[in-house]
Amino acid sequence: MVTDLIQKEENQASNRKIPKEVSQEILKKIVRNLLEAIGIMFYFILLNLAYLNMKQERLVGDIKVFAGAFLVIGMLFLEKSYKKDNGSLAITGIEFLFLSLHSLSIMHVITLFKYDFRFYLLTSSYLFSIYYVLKAIILYTKERKEYLNSLSDISEIVKKEEPIKREAKKRKEELEEEEDKMQLEMIGQNEKEIKQEKQEDFEKTKQEEKAKRKKKNVKKRGKKK
Numbered sequence: 253m254v255t256d257l258i259q260k261e262e263n264q265a266s267n268r269k270i271p272k273e274v275s276q277e278i279l280k281k282i283v284r285n286l287l288e289a290i291g292i293m294f295y296f297i298l299l300n301l302a303y304l305n306m307k308q309e310r311l312v313g314d315i316k317v318f319a320g321a322f323l324v325i326g327m328l329f330l331e332k333s334y335k336k337d338n339g340s341l342a343i344t345g346i347e348f349l350f351l352s353l354h355s356l357s358i359m360h361v362i363t364l365f366k367y368d369f370r371f372y373l374l375t376s377s378y379l380f381s382i383y384y385v386l387k388a389i390i391l392y393t394k395e396r397k398e399y400l401n402s403l404s405d406i407s408e409i410v411k412k413e414e415p416i417k418r419e420a421k422k423r424k425e426e427l428e429e430e431e432d433k434m435q436l437e438m439i440g441q442n443e444k445e446i447k448q449e450k451q452e453d454f455e456k457t458k459q460e461e462k463a464k465r466k467k468k469n470v471k472k473r474g475k476k477k
Contacts, residue, residue, distance in 0.1 A: 277395075278395045281340075281391055281395070282392060285384050285387050288344075289380060289385065293377045295318070296373045296374070296376060296380075300370050303369050303373075316355075319352045319355035322351045323349065326345045326347070326348030326352060327345070328345070329345030330342060330349075333345060358372065
């Protein structure tokens, strides 16, 4: 009994552990998100360096070029997600569209609210990085939960099949019992018939012996006369 409980706990623990293939797939998605965060931080660092070494008119033109590129990339991801019906690609497309809008609004925001350009970009890079780290955590939690739910679905199917198997086994045992009972009845019937035949033979033999004795007695009486 104790061994069975220990084995059951070990099986449950192994089920909670994600297989290597599944964990590698989740890791790829997390690394992809972290690389996107690093790429965005590099983009903001590049704008900071450009701010120190370029004139404002040239910087504004470069920001518009980047914004246009992000817009095109975002639209391509959205189109691809629509064709493949992939929610992950749709989220990536929306992220690029948001980055494009953010880039276009940089000069307007720092002029309107009188922010420092470098401080604003640094804050933006931190916010984007936090977003991607949180996204990676949520992604890992979601994938792990889906995997465990798939295991529970399999166990539910097995649980539903178990009563059917038990019923089939019970029915099989009942049929076997009925067959055994029929065989016993047939054996009993055969024994009864054999016993009846022996009894009839015994009665017949007894009648024959009785008739023989009677015949002898008749002969004896005839001789005496």
